[in-house]
Amino acid sequence: MAYAPGRAFGSVLQGCSAYRAGDHWHYVTYGLSNLFDDDEGDNDGFSGWGYELTWRVRDAGAEGEAPGWPFTVLQRVAKWASDAGVLLADGSFFTIGSSITGHPHSDGPETPLNGVLLVADPELGEIHTPNGRVQFLQLVGIGPETFARLEADAAAVTDQMRQEDALLVTVVGG
Template sequence: MSLFDKWKKKDTSSKMTEGWDAIVEVCEKVYPNQKEPLHYGTLVSWKLGGNDPLDGISIYDGGDYWHFVTFGLSELYEKESSDPKISGYGMEFTLKLKKGYGDDDAQIRGICGILQTLARITFQNGEVFREYEYIYTGQKEGMDIQQTSLLTGFITALDSDIQTIVTPFGKVDFIELIGATNQELQALQNHQCTVKELYQKIGDITDYQRQSVI
């Protein structure tokens, strides 16, 4: 596991955190009673040579699921990219993980690790994820801690709850990752269905216990 740990979210009272503040603000519109969500922050930042590109991941309690929101794919503290209309890579990741599959704390840490891995792809290769795409590596093991789930990859959609925002540094879309089975991902690869069609069948909750719909 890479170097991140659980702590309270950053103090966002400074003008130097305008991008961070904007993400918190839109999340609090969805979860107005959760001012201090569970938060995993990076111990050694990417800029200082750390392995984790995301500065933090907040996890909100959605009732039946945990709602993950990343901080770091957009510009959090200052404008550095050349496009004034887009903040950083123009996105942050979200994910809704259904509760009740073994050790919640371990599964939450597992998802945080996956989000950092995907963010690393963006930071290293410049790959930007948009809605209705799929992420398929060909792996057969489940993405859960026990590696027994049928879910092995993801499809993407715009988060149905957290709306696109425009921060002082530009636009940010919230790209939701939704777990998909190997069979579903192969169907997408073989053009047997579209990502949008699959999304309409499985919804936006990542459920480690669900069966394939294809």
């Protein structure tokens, strides 16, 4: 499944694809890195913003088809970072102002998760392309309690989360 509004339609992203990855869906954006040429001036060897966003999601209500709400959140995060000139990085975390699934204003399931932590995608990591380096930053859904713990000691909390689930899959619904 893919979401491809493209820049021609005002999107920050060129698109986003969702792939079945065992018991979850793996979303990967494209367009934050430089896809087509390397003429972006001095950027310290990075391609475009130097990253793409990913998200591993298990939504109990969407077993047969990739849920649509992660596409919306990925687009919102990319647009916010681009508009604000924020360079996202491994270890960044923030609230998104509502449920990550958009519930009750969307068909996403109810969840207390209202923020995201960004980590290096445990499988995709970083790649080197002809247009520069690209790191894959994975969103991980977090709730208020985890957010407070991250403010106190982000590295320790992230390490504990990785011990509990090496892929850091965001689980919502059922």
